[in-house]
Amino acid sequence: MLSKKLQDAFNEQMKNEFFSAYLYMAMAGYFQSEDLPGFANWMRIQALEEMTHGEKFFNFTCETGGRTNLLPLDGPQNDFASPVAVFEAGLKHEKFVTASINNLMNMAVKDKDHASQIFLHWFVTEQIEEEANFSLILKKLQRVAGDGRGLLMLDQELGQRVFVPPGTGGAQA
Ligand code: FEO
Numbered sequence: 001m002l003s004k005k006l007q008d009a010f011n012e013q014m015k016n017e018f019f020s021a022y023l024y025m026a027m028a029g030y031f032q033s034e035d036l037p038g039f040a041n042w043m044r045i046q047a048l049e050e051m052t053h054g055e056k057f058f059n060f061t062c063e064t065g066g067r068t069n070l071l072p073l074d075g076p077q078n079d080f081a082s083p084v085a086v087f088e089a090g091l092k093h094e095k096f097v098t099a100s101i102n103n104l105m106n107m108a109v110k111d112k113d114h115a116s117q118i119f120l121h122w123f124v125t126e127q128i129e130e131e132a133n134f135s136l137i138l139k140k141l142q143r144v145a146g147d148g149r150g151l152l153m154l155d156q157e158l159g160q161r162v163f164v165p166p167g168t169g170g171a172q173a
Contacts, residue, residue, distance in 0.1 A: 003111050007066040009104055010057050015071040016100055017054035021047040023076040023093060027086050030079065036151070038159030039083060042137075045163045046090075052166050053123070060119050083151070087138040094134050098127040122166075 002010065028043035061068050080086045101123045108116035137158070144150035 002061065002064050002066040002116065003113065006104070006107050006111055006113060006116060007061060008069075009107055010061050010066065011069040011071060013100055013104060014054050014057035014061070014068070015073065016097055017050050017057060018070075019073050019076070020093065020097065021050035021054065022073055024050060024090070026076040026078045027080070027090065030086060031083070034083070036083065036155045038155035038157065039086075042158035042161045045161050048163045049166070053126070056119075056122075056166075060116075064115060084138065084141045087134055087141055091131065091134040091138055094127065094130045098131060101127055126166075 024043045024047040028040040031040035031043060058068055077089065101120065105117065105120045105124060108120055140154055144154060
């Protein structure tokens, strides 16, 4: 059984995950407007992944006798100075999510809530991958720096990403 404090924090994290989907769709919209469909594809798939993350918190809260509370989402940033600026913002956001997951884990440990700790382990591992994916693409973009041909090659690469639901191997960059 979730403590009231952890239940509230899980609802807050559910909002963070659904907001992530909203943010990455906004980034996909930016890339569409820049005629970079491969980058847009990568972001759309990232948004789908985030929806599954939010759903995990929804399901776990229900299964452990908690009460879900869908909180209002803020409007995401829609305009960016460059593809580099998008991935800088994405990496910054993922670091925020990592910090909030770690905070939830600390709360679950304090509560001696073993079920929540096991549930959160998946997210701790996932956040390593999330940060690594954003960081790698950011580095590639920085290396390309203004070279249009390099940018188009990267766009083609990111256009290959497909959505793999969690638990069936995970989606990679
Ligand atoms: Fe669900 Fe990208 O963190």
